[in-house]
Amino acid sequence: GTVQASRVMADLTDALDAVLSCSRNVVELAVATFVAGGHLLLEDVPGVGKTTLARALGRAIGGSSRRIQFTPDLLPGDLTGVDIFSQASSSFVFHPGPLFANVVIADEINRANPKAQSAMLEAMGEGRVSVDGETYALPDPYFVVATQNPIELEGTYPLPEAQLDRFMVCTSFGYPSLSAESAMLRDAGGSDPLTGMQPICSERQISAVRSACSTIYLAQSVADYIVELAHATRGHPNARYGVSPRGSLNLAAMARARALGQGRNFVIPEDVQRMAAPAWAHRLVTTDRSYGSSPLDQARDIIADVIERVPAPRPQVGGHAQRSDRRDEAIAER
Missing domain, CATH: 3.40.50.300 (P-loop containing nucleotide triphosphate hydrolases)
Structure with a gap:
């Protein structure tokens, strides 16, 4: 297991x-x-x-x-x-x-x-x-x-x-x-x-580990979060092309692998955030080809920006995540 x-x-x-x-x-x-x-x-x-x-x-x-x-x-x-x-x-x-x-x-x-x-x-x-x-x-x-x-x-x-x-x-x-x-x-x-x-x-054990990785639980809210992040890269002013649907699938796979590496059988938003740049930076085509910073570095900046702007789901009692909305939080604090 x-x-x-x-x-x-x-x-x-x-x-x-x-x-x-x-x-x-x-x-x-x-x-x-x-x-x-x-x-x-x-x-x-x-x-x-x-x-x-x-x-x-x-x-x-x-x-x-x-x-x-x-x-x-x-x-x-x-x-x-x-x-x-x-x-x-x-x-x-x-x-x-x-x-x-x-x-x-x-x-x-x-x-x-x-x-x-x-x-x-x-x-x-x-x-x-x-x-x-x-x-x-x-x-x-x-x-x-x-x-x-x-x-x-x-x-x-x-x-x-x-x-x-x-x-x-x-x-x-x-x-x-x-x-x-x-x-x-x-x-x-x-x-x-x-x-x-x-x-x-053995190769057989590797097959078992790969199977375990693919069965790590990805909650609906975390899947939605990945899609919203991908969507945000597509509309970003510094990106000519955003992340493709294959990119979203690959980020989900890497988030599952990180969760497994940490001994969890479910993905948390932090897995997604930590794996976003390694899984996505090479897929973005940036508009700014300016001298001095590499296209990969520019792409990482875009990814950091969308992670900051797109609200992450927050864990709920019982381990399931729920959407957090800044507005709801502001109301709650009052």
Whole structure:
């Protein structure tokens, strides 16, 4: 049940936290995204330990991990795999590509051409790939950690909004803390941080945790709250495009995952507020493309603004939430 599932989440988080040099918040977010059944987009400079995250997660669930370096000349077949003619059987045999792993790190996805990007996104969205008219199922669980360069380096193809929308969460590792970076330097032997890391849970347990996550109770008032927040982004003066309905679904899934991680079997408004920026910032198209602050930061400002303005449901006796209206509160105070 809930208790066992939240214990698995805590164990996964602890195991990853021990080998990664990013903040624990980011590790918790990555685990929640994985449990919610989504994919993760990291906006970071190269060399901050993203590949280690994918390898560590693959090892923690006793599954496989693969890394794909995206380049402008990458072809869809380089990702999905290809049919190769076998002399022995006089027929074509499918050779699976690097997309066939439980945890796939897609490095610098915005350096790939649009054709390779869409092959990648089909895999993420459908859980399968098509090659020469044949369909092949991808492993389960399946989790993509994609990275894109934040600095507009030459030779990048920015991901279109519809493709960004396929990622449940976008965040960044950030640079390691001073103490973590200095520990990396002292470990001059360059030993692999994953040496000796044991599987924490089985793929079957992960399926059970994901099932538990999807059954976390979302009250009508909290669902309405998510929809009102999404609606507020659509009419916001600084947003050209607001959050899509897929964005609302993804925020609900992340709020459930946070509740489960905290050992609750119901979602509270705070879950929604804490997960709104990670689940939504990359989906907003802002009107202000001014120099100095990134589009993601501008989007986070819009989200903070709508959270401040849209009244949250307040918990009632018996654990159910009820709409709170500022006007009613003002009357009550008199």
